[in-house]
Amino acid sequence: MSSAGRRLxxxxxxxxxxxxxxxxxxxxxxxxxxxxxGALLPRDSRDAAIFRGGLVxxxxxxxxxxxxxxxxxxxxxxxxxxxxxxxxxxKNDAYFALIIRMGGEAxxxxxxxxxxxxxxxxxxxxxxxxxxxxxxxRPKE
Ligand code: HEC
Numbered sequence: 001m002s003s004a005g006r007r008l009x010x011x012x013x014x015x016x017x018x019x020x021x022x023x024x025x026x027x028x029x030x031x032x033x034x035x036x037x038g039a040l041l042p043r044d045s046r047d048a049a050i051f052r053g054g055l056v057x058x059x060x061x062x063x064x065x066x067x068x069x070x071x072x073x074x075x076x077x078x079x080x081x082x083x084x085x086x087x088x089x090x091k092n093d094a095y096f097a098l099i100i101r102m103g104g105e106a107x108x109x110x111x112x113x114x115x116x117x118x119x120x121x122x123x124x125x126x127x128x129x130x131x132x133x134x135x136x137x138r139p140k141e
Contacts (some may be wrong), residue, residue, distance in 0.1 A: 046130060053131025057125045060116065069135055079112045087137045096129040 041048035057069070063084035066073040071085035091099075099107055103115030116125070 006010070028041070049127045049130040050134045051132075052124070053127035056120065056128050057131055064112075069132070079110070080107075081110050083113070086132055087135055089132065089136060091118075092139060093129045093133055096132050097125050100125050100128055 008011075010013050041051065057065075061069075062073055063075045064073045064079065065071055066076065069086040071083045073083060076083050089096075099109070099113060100120070101115065101117040103111070104113030105111040106115065120128070
């Protein structure tokens with residue numbers, strides 16, 4: 001490889017390393033009881049499910065539902081009805097999993113809520129439901 005090529009590769013590697021903390025901080029805040037942040041979580045724990053669900057959410061849902069899950073994602077204004085404010089949802093976990101898998105249309109709602117059943121695994125879907133439950137801010141009746 002030419003020396004220019006080697007320099008380019010070194011620069012790319014350095015940039016990748018510099019971006020790592022940025023990528024890590026792009027995940028939604030994990031505010032779990034017991035100070036789970038940073039600790040190694042047992043795979044089957046609820047905290048781990050919430051953490052994984054937050055990562056899936058960042059990848060697939062943010063554009064419409066927004067980084068704060070308040071329904072104000074970048075693309076939200078393109079849709080009528082607008083993406084739901086997931087923090088204020090009155091739905092239970094089973095309904096979360098159902099609409100995530102089957103999409104809005106299958107449930108008599110907007111087709112703009114896509115069906116994710118062919119894209120996400122059952123674990124990812126259940127993790128998403130756990131994440132949505134953890135950020136739900138609807139006052140309990
Ligand atoms: C292309 C835009 C779009 C994307 C991407 C999207 N949604 Fe939606 N979502 C919507 C819209 C629009 C609605 C409202 C449907 C309605 O009111 O009929 C909705 C509704 C919902 C609801 C119902 C909430 C309630 O209280 O009834 C849930 C749960 C939900 N979305 C979860 C997700 C999750 C999780 C993802 C990522 C895997 C996601 N959505 C990705 C557009 C989107």
